[in-house]
Amino acid sequence: MIECRDLRKVYTNGDVETVALKGASFSIEKGEFVAIIGPSGSGKSTLMHILGALDSPTSGTYFLDGKEVSKLNDDELSDLRREKIGFVFQAFNLLPRTTVLRNVMLPLLYSNTTEEEREERAKVCLKYAGMEENKFYNLSNQLSGGQMQRVAIARSLMNNPAIILADEPTGNLDTKTSHIVMEAFQELHQKGHTIILITHEPEIAQFAQRVISIRDGIIESDIKKTKK
Template structure:
């Protein structure tokens, strides 16, 4: 089975007037179709940098990233925008919803920049809201009239409106109480049963335990939960001279490293 997400020996180095910050070190991770993976680790560990690379919002300084078999490094900005629109749905801790719009208008928003006719946009938004089981009588409400859990379900519906195969969620339960967070996690489990691949960042070990596999990252290095599906390639460019530090890899049952 070919992974839908396959990063190999990735480094991310940020340069500034203060010097170079080496955020990710030789990171390799594969995620198979339909898998639910949690990425966990302390603040400053590199989780958000890794998620930005997975979401094609940033590119590695060195190493390879294959998304559904496409080499991300070879794509230009327009192609990356198209990949994000069609292949990835984003869910954020802060919801990122527009308060002046209604629920259904927020869900339709990603389709505003496409050639999809308005009638079809509404139909897709309805299907997405049905998928997250938000009651119909809430669809014409303003965002400010919703609870935190309802807002997050709207945000998940918005991520689903283009029917992407991959959902990337950054601390989706971080602003919610335990009971509401449990309802949001139930939504993710239902999406996985529909065949979606889910990668979720969390600080909460209880949330991470609900995933098929938890990947731990500390100091920019993966320590648990990753596996490499192919032989690693030789690194290029700026990190050729850097010492390579191999991650400790614990493959899930039935998967060979």
């Protein structure tokens, strides 16, 4: 499903060059649950932005479902993101003073759906993400961190994405809430979604089936858990 060959990413700010990725090669099959782990500044978010077709590598190739992503134009890239990818960001990016339900409905606002259809779909996604039903009409800024994260997961599911990319989804959560959120990801994995999750906590990475470690822009190890 995903194939990366020798991805390099160089950021240039004035005279300063930062090499964030120094040649990363790996592939990910449909239905895998992969954690990408590494210290701060190691290139995790850079890699996720490339995988999510939000940014392009300086060199190297990225194939998604057999298509070379760097050869696509802007329209094709946004189609690809809309059809295949769900994003969960660390900062949630929820609209404040807006209900849980409205936040989740948002990604389909400009799609060919009625308000009722969007609402129905949002409720399904919220339940899927383990969100309590009595919170659907709360404002998003009146939720706990774990609840906000579940809303963000629900929102990422609205387009029924084959791939879910999550950047530090438990970064701001306590241990117990982190585990609840990770169990939600495990369930999505069992339902067939491909999940790629970034974290800097080894304990969180253990929820995945495969752990790719990255350090200084280089893949250090890539370990698959043997099935029990």
